[in-house]
Amino acid sequence: MSDTTIWLIIVLTGIGTFLIRFSFIGLIGGRQLPDWLLRLLRYTPVAVLPGLVAPLVVWPPATGGETDPARLAAAAVTLVVGYLTKNLLAAIFAGAGTLFVLLNVLA
Structure with missing residues (x-):
């Protein structure tokens, strides 16, 4: 693999993990979740x-x-x-x- 390919994979993986975490912390973090979802998350x-x-x-x-x-x-x-x-x-x-x-x- 070339250096460019490796760096592209690293950057895309970083962006992907950021978006996954942001979806819970940034978008949902300040909102009240439904009781059924809180029960399932336990x-x-x-x-x-x-x-x-x-x-x-x-x-x-x-x-x-x-x-x-x-x-x-x-x-x-x-x-x-x-x-x-x-x-x-x-x-x-x-x-x-x-x-x-x-x-x-x-x-």
């Missing part, structure tokens, strides 16, 4: 986060894409601790601790 993190985390647990790049029992166990512990305690930090530390211990024990 589910966005719950829908996006598993989509980001699940591939890293099931097909982790660190193992060449093969399922790893340590990562599955850490994810399960994180889910259980998070559900039982309703505490994000407790769930994160429990999952990280489980992953650390199992990676060192199983290695």
